[in-house]
Amino acid sequence: MTVPPGIRVASAPISWGVCEVPGWGRELAARTVLAEMSGLGLRATELGPPGYLPRDPEALRALLDEHELALVGGFLAIPLHTDPDAALAAAEDSAALFAACGAGLLVLAAATGLAGYDRRPVLDAEQWRTLLDTTARIGEVAARHGLLAVLHPHVGTHVETESEVERFLTDSDLPLCLDTGHLVLGGTDPVALARKHPGRIGHLHLKDVRADLAAEVRAGTLPYTEAVGRGLFTPLGEGDIDIETLVRSVHGAGYDGWYVLEQDTALGDTSPDDLPRQHTARSLAHLGRIVGRLPSG
Template sequence: MNARIASAPISWGVIEVPDWGVQLDRERVLSEMVSLGISATEFGPEGFLPDAPAERAAVLAEAGLQAVGGFFPVVLHKTAEPGAPGDPLPIIERELEAYVAAGAGTMVLSAVTGEDGYDGVAELTEPEWAALFANLDRALDAAAAVGVVATLHPHLGTVVESPEAVARVIAGSRIGLCLDTGHYTLGGGDPVDFVERYSDRIVHAHLKDVSLEVAARVRAGDVGYREGVRQGMYQALGSGDARIGEIVSALRRSGYDGWYVLEQDTVVENEEDAARALENARRSVAFIRSAVEAEPESAAVPA
């Protein structure tokens, strides 16, 4: 079962958002992952691993890590016309070359607004929704053509964050979903309900535990997303309010056979923060191993 447990560099504070915090070097991050017994990882943001597909594959192989795939933010709602300015498919297809080279199987798309960070709110027009759905299906087909599964990550501060937006994607596109237990909570949803409603569409899972107290301040706009993370919005798995054990049990009952990725946004500003990130990752890995290896409840998840 451990082969299905992976991590992501964001759990060490490595992120695509400018001015987030100290960006630890990849040698340290990858070696600390391996020290925890992790055998697979997502790619991390642009620049963390080499851009050249063969070099990216070589770095992971040298570290002793399998490539899962990665979180790929891209603007998907502007146009679906092939070759038009803003067409996202060429960017997606170029990134897929690295997935093929590294043997990675999952592209986790995030439908970003085009602005830096995750504090904005976007309301799409009906033509923009139509472009989003079309591009999600185009990305799904382009990935499938090279043996990769494309999935959409509902995410705070993107064009798909709320339960209502997720329902529109389910109805309007063929793409599968990445369940992110933290971001779906921040978007106003219940991750256990997410599994019960959409078990047949979940193809990837990002596990975050959440302090609902801090999350409420972020949702209310009292503090920004980064500040909420810095204040402890995400806790070591099993230490917060997100019912991670119940979620994993529900996924297993549903027949989910994808990755369980420890992917908890962290702000690292100094060496003390870096040490705390490593300890939280250690505790989280132990928790998720126990949860994944436990016997699932026998009751089936409703369709």
């Protein structure tokens, strides 16, 4: 497998079914996941949920070096609307680890504090102000460690819907992690968002989505975790998102960050162990065809 030249491509453990949600699914061993990433030609990964990979910088660097992988950064889903001190402490801990391992990104999500992503309470005006203030302070923590903090709109968090994404962009200076799949789940067209706010795209998670299942999740008739188990996210080019137009848009706007192949996966008891590798290989091949058609220079 060949990684497309001219862009920086990475993956993440969630594509192998490794998630912070309790009871999400079966987890493959870390060395298996990293070896499969490396075998596909990928040379970088996000960290995955706390505890999956080592939290000791020396041990983490050694494990990544063993598989010839660099660390892009990591996902930190924490409540931002309450207990700012706890949020800042968590951000400080993760930022220090990421920086010690040569990463450049802290990917932040406004968690509800509830388990999983199937329910979320509504914030009042004061809680929204606290969320914004905490986010700004975490941005400063990240910057002190030489990292860029980005806010990840995500299903089941307090920045999910199109109106919440636009409100955040208006009220905050923090850039976004443009996650194609989670934006669709929240009712946002990722291509339109990239065109409207090209200067606010700080990081990119590429995933494709089945529109029929996404509509059920938005309508509240299908829980998110159940939808994932039913194949909500597909390899690139096999769902209903216009991935090529999105890539062309961000590339044409001068985006030079990571393109992370991140297909949220939940492995059931009968799921083949090789399924994540096969899906990532198909996404990588599709992205390669898109990049091959981009204008040169």
